[in-house]
Amino acid sequence: MTKRAGDIELVKVSKRYSGAAAVDDVSIAIEAGEFVTVLGPSGCGKSTLLRMVSGFVEPDEGDVRIGGASVTGLPPYRRDTAMVFQDYALFPHRTVAQNIAFGLRMRRMEKSQIARKVDAMLELLNLAGFGNRRIGEISGGQAQRVALGRALVVEPAVLLLDEPLGALDLKLRKQMQAELKGIHRKLKLTFIAVTHDQEEALNLSDRIAVMNAGRIEQFADPETIYNRPASRFVADFVGEANLFDATVIGPGMAQLVGDGSTVALSGDGLPPPGSRLTLAVRPEAIAVAATGKGVAAIIEDILFSGSVRRIVGRLANGQRVTAMQPAAAFTPALGQSAVFAWTAEAAWIIRP
Amino acid sequence: MSATALKFRQASAGSAAFIAYSALIYLFLYLPIVVIVLFAFDAKPVPGLPLAGFTTGWFAQASADPVLVGALLTSTKLAFFSAALATALAMPAAMVLAWFPTRFKSLILCLVLGPVVLPQLVLGLGFVSLLRGAPNLVGEPAIVLAHTTMTASYATMVLYSRLLGFRRSYIEAAMNLGANELTVFREVILPLTLPALIAVFLLAFTDAFGEFIVAWFVAGFTKTLPIVIWTSLRQVISPKVNAISTIIILASLALSVLAQLWVIRQARPSARVGA
Amino acid sequence: MERISGGSPTILPSQRRRRRFALAGLAPLVLWQLVFFVVPLLILLVISFWTMRNYRLEPGFSLENYRAVFADPALWRSLVLSLETAFFVTLACALLGYPVAYFIAKKAGRFRIVLLIAVIAPFWISIVMRISAWRILLGENGVINQALISLGLTSEPLGGLLYSPVSTAIGLVYAYLPLYVLPLYAAIDRIQDSWIDAAKDLNAGPVRAFLEVTLPLSLPGLVVGAVFCFIFGLGEFVTPALLGGGKQLLIAQIIQDEFQRRQDWPGGAAIAMVLLAIVFTLLLLSMRYLRIASGERP
Numbered sequence: 001m002t003k004r005a006g007d008i009e010l011v012k013v014s015k016r017y018s019g020a021a022a023v024d025d026v027s028i029a030i031e032a033g034e035f036v037t038v039l040g041p042s043g044c045g046k047s048t049l050l051r052m053v054s055g056f057v058e059p060d061e062g063d064v065r066i067g068g069a070s071v072t073g074l075p076p077y078r079r080d081t082a083m084v085f086q087d088y089a090l091f092p093h094r095t096v097a098q099n100i101a102f103g104l105r106m107r108r109m110e111k112s113q114i115a116r117k118v119d120a121m122l123e124l125l126n127l128a129g130f131g132n133r134r135i136g137e138i139s140g141g142q143a144q145r146v147a148l149g150r151a152l153v154v155e156p157a158v159l160l161l162d163e164p165l166g167a168l169d170l171k172l173r174k175q176m177q178a179e180l181k182g183i184h185r186k187l188k189l190t191f192i193a194v195t196h197d198q199e200e201a202l203n204l205s206d207r208i209a210v211m212n213a214g215r216i217e218q219f220a221d222p223e224t225i226y227n228r229p230a231s232r233f234v235a236d237f238v239g240e241a242n243l244f245d246a247t248v249i250g251p252g253m254a255q256l257v258g259d260g261s262t263v264a265l266s267g268d269g270l271p272p273p274g275s276r277l278t279l280a281v282r283p284e285a286i287a288v289a290a291t292g293k294g295v296a297a298i299i300e301d302i303l304f305s306g307s308v309r310r311i312v313g314r315l316a317n318g319q320r321v322t323a324m325q326p327a328a329a330f331t332p333a334l335g336q337s338a339v340f341a342w343t344a345e346a347a348w349i350i351r352p
Numbered sequence: 353m354s355a356t357a358l359k360f361r362q363a364s365a366g367s368a369a370f371i372a373y374s375a376l377i378y379l380f381l382y383l384p385i386v387v388i389v390l391f392a393f394d395a396k397p398v399p400g401l402p403l404a405g406f407t408t409g410w411f412a413q414a415s416a417d418p419v420l421v422g423a424l425l426t427s428t429k430l431a432f433f434s435a436a437l438a439t440a441l442a443m444p445a446a447m448v449l450a451w452f453p454t455r456f457k458s459l460i461l462c463l464v465l466g467p468v469v470l471p472q473l474v475l476g477l478g479f480v481s482l483l484r485g486a487p488n489l490v491g492e493p494a495i496v497l498a499h500t501t502m503t504a505s506y507a508t509m510v511l512y513s514r515l516l517g518f519r520r521s522y523i524e525a526a527m528n529l530g531a532n533e534l535t536v537f538r539e540v541i542l543p544l545t546l547p548a549l550i551a552v553f554l555l556a557f558t559d560a561f562g563e564f565i566v567a568w569f570v571a572g573f574t575k576t577l578p579i580v581i582w583t584s585l586r587q588v589i590s591p592k593v594n595a596i597s598t599i600i601i602l603a604s605l606a607l608s609v610l611a612q613l614w615v616i617r618q619a620r621p622s623a624r625v626g627a
Numbered sequence: 628m629e630r631i632s633g634g635s636p637t638i639l640p641s642q643r644r645r646r647r648f649a650l651a652g653l654a655p656l657v658l659w660q661l662v663f664f665v666v667p668l669l670i671l672l673v674i675s676f677w678t679m680r681n682y683r684l685e686p687g688f689s690l691e692n693y694r695a696v697f698a699d700p701a702l703w704r705s706l707v708l709s710l711e712t713a714f715f716v717t718l719a720c721a722l723l724g725y726p727v728a729y730f731i732a733k734k735a736g737r738f739r740i741v742l743l744i745a746v747i748a749p750f751w752i753s754i755v756m757r758i759s760a761w762r763i764l765l766g767e768n769g770v771i772n773q774a775l776i777s778l779g780l781t782s783e784p785l786g787g788l789l790y791s792p793v794s795t796a797i798g799l800v801y802a803y804l805p806l807y808v809l810p811l812y813a814a815i816d817r818i819q820d821s822w823i824d825a826a827k828d829l830n831a832g833p834v835r836a837f838l839e840v841t842l843p844l845s846l847p848g849l850v851v852g853a854v855f856c857f858i859f860g861l862g863e864f865v866t867p868a869l870l871g872g873g874k875q876l877l878i879a880q881i882i883q884d885e886f887q888r889r890q891d892w893p894g895g896a897a898i899a900m901v902l903l904a905i906v907f908t909l910l911l912l913s914m915r916y917l918r919i920a921s922g923e924r925p
């Protein structure tokens with residue numbers, strides 16, 4: 001099988017800092033041209049993973065391969081990667097154009113060619129006319145684009161982005177997400193981005209690697225990550241989920257632990273009766289009614305947010321359950337008992 | 353794997369070179385100090401190798417020498433006055449420079465910083481010329497005046513840069529709660545800047561204590577410790593001088609380390625206020 | 628009370644009251660420096676135009692002293708020698724100090740503060756004590772010679788160690804190295820690691836990354852350290868007097884000689900003014916870097 005330059009493979013890589021694993025036995029294969037985000041809470045090892053690809057961190061164990069060839073042990077300046085740093089790391093003593101030209105100069109490109117490429121990049125990033133500005137004289141959004149341009153202009157096999165939009169305000173972040181996606185579509189490079197913002201990950205990526213405590217919990221496309229989470233952590237971290245521990249009591253039937261309510265399960269190959277499993281149910285898949293089939297709960301809280309209404313109840317076992325309903329639907333009263341119900345298809349089964 | 357090991361070895365070889373080089377520089381910086389301390393405890397009457405044996409006799413002799421002890425006391429007294437005066441002049445000026453929009457700020461900063469960049473010899477001669485108009489100040493008063501001029505300069509600069517980083521919201525909060533300027537100074541500014549003030553005082557004291565050249569020009573018949581040592585340098589260096597130098601050096605090191613620790617700690621934004 | 632306007636640096640309520648506070652705070656220091664710093668310099672300046680007759684100062688306005696300064700080849704020689712010495716000392720301090728400053732700022736980890744203070748501390752020890760130590764080390768029967776002989780590296784003591792330009796240079800480098808490391812450290816400390824990482828990421832090797840990022844960004848520290856080192860080296864008197872042996876006089880020694888031995892105050896004052904002119908020219912030329920190093924934006 002031939003590898004393209006943008007193929008990335010991490011094989012059983014680990015990195016420990018004073019005993020604690022920042023990255024723990026991670027294996028992942030990313031295909032050329034993919035936009036992959038590594039998503040996880042702060043401190044879970046995302047940056048460390050990214051810096052292993054760029055060469056700033058050497059794995060204690062395992063192998064990093066770019067384009068099929070092992071780059072483990074190669075310094076950053078010998079790798080065909082370019083990084084957009086979390087704080088941009090724009091050189092303060094250089095202008096915008098000089099910053100973008102830096103990587104080209106390091107590659108000993110001809111002066112006239114550098115000028116042409118820099119101009120084209122400024123154009124692509126809507127920065128035409130800003131080339132002679134100093135780094136202190138541009139806005140946060142522009143700085144972000146300069147950092148992007150400086151990395152892109154060297155036409156790396158892989159572009160690495162460490163929380164690229166983290167420093168921007170919400171509106172700018174949305175706009176830059178669209179631009180980033182557009183640029184990826186145009187250039188067809190491998191992009192690996194790191195973020196702790198699940199919405200950003202869902203918007204941007206072809207595939208998402210959800211990371212927790214140094215391990216990758218799931219690596220799949222956004223649809224699958226959202227609808228078919230592989231673990232409790234993924235279900236909880238990506239979007240909002242009600243997680244119920246349950247015991248299988250018969251074909252297509254389970255009983256919530258400590259509650260006694262029975263719920264329906266769908267799908268084949270269910271574990272035999274007596275097995276424990278976890279059900280993940282998205283709040284928007286839950287309907288609340290005064291009576292009927294479902295799980296009974298005492299209403300604790302009702303929050304209005306525009307067209308939807310969040311209804312929080314407490315089950316007999318003390319667990320909270322959240323439903324998201326159109327504002328027009330039935331509204332229970334606080335302190336009253338109500339029934340929370342969902343279809344068998346809406347309950348995603350996570351095996352322990 | 354071997355590539356990793358190799359890179360690691362290169363990196364640590366680089367660090368080892370850095371450490372070795374820096375160790376040599378530190379050796380250079382502390383060699384003279386070690387020498388003085390070493391010969392203060394050596395029995396040989398003329399300092400030199402090989403060592404003749406351990407003794408504390410030079411310390412006893414030094415403390416029995418009225419000239420040395422007198423000079424030590426004089427220097428301590430004069431340095432104390434200079435440092436106190438310099439700190440008192442510097443603090444209000446630094447507060448104004450740091451917190452008030454001041455006209456002619458650069459001019460004032462130049463005026464304040466001037467004595468630092470001026471060759472000390474020229475300052476000394478300037479003082480000699482000035483003292484022609486006030487000959488009865490020659491001696492102890494002149495030394496205090498000169499040293500105050502020199503140390504007030506950087507006392508102001510150190511306090512100024514310290515106060516620039518001072519969270520102004522503390523003052524505003526206090527005023528908002530109804531405190532007047534004096535109360536704010538006593539209750540907020542002074543407690544928070546006290547370590548910096550003490551540090552500045554210690555540095556000024558250490559500097560005034562050891563200053564030689566300007567003192568030498570304006571001393572008249574006053575003998576400060578540096579002047580006495582300078583005089584003794586014209587002959588063979590007596591281990592008595594090494595003994596008293598040892599005490600002074602260790603004291604200066606302790607004071608300046610303490611002071612620097614405060615100044616540097618406070619310059620770091622992450623540091624606890626008033627730590 | 629007036630409202631405190633947001634964003635302005637105002638901290639006191641009223642304009643007039645504020646001005647009174649500013650005046651009261653600044654006046655003592657400013658007056659002090661005028662009387663004990665500016666006035667002495669003005670007196671020296673005035674004296675430099677006077678003449679000396681029968682060991683008495685005679686007021687007047689004569690450029691004779693300055694003419695004499697520029698006409699005297701011996702004076703020129705010591706001025707050039709002083710400039711050379713100061714230049715050499717500056718260069719040596721820069722080369723010796725840079726790696727140490729870099730080490731402390733970037734590699735020392737949690738020992739940073741301790742190591743920084745350890746560099747500066749010797750600077751606070753009295754100059755006469757430091758120099759007496761170097762005399763013990765460098766003398767003909769000094770520690771270094773005796774150590775070299777007992778190691779068999781030389782059979783006879785090296786005579787040229789003390790009372791030579793070498794010993795003056797060693798003394799001066801020793802005196803000003805701490806002074807140079809401090810601004811260098813401050814400048815290098817301000818260089819973010821991610822800037823260096825970014826350069827390497829864009830294919831700059833370690834040497835290239837140093838030349839493109841670290842060196843230019845530490846330039847303010849280099850310049851500021853150099854200016855102070857050079858200025859202080861130029862005006863130094865004690866070190867050359869006690870370690871240099873007096874065969875070749877530096878400019879500061881000549882000035883002192885004019886004043887104290889030859890009692891020619893106007894002549895000495897004129898040389899001192901020339902020295903001051905050099906010092907202030909240097910300061911003016913480096914003002915831009917002084918301001919950057921003191922934290923202002925470039």
Ligand SMILES: Nc1ncnc2c1ncn2[C@@H]1O[C@H](COP(=O)(O)OP(=O)(O)O)[C@@H](O)[C@H]1O
Pocket residue numbers: 017021022040041042043044045046047048049
């Ligand atoms: N250079 C380092 N030295 C010591 N610990 C580190 C270093 N870099 C990262 N760590 C630790 O490794 C863990 C993962 O860090 P990081 O990869 O930066 O997380 P993230 O980017 O996901 O927030 C953290 O606990 C962090 O403290």
Ligand SMILES: [Mg+2]
Pocket residue numbers: 046047086
């Ligand atoms: Mg991170």
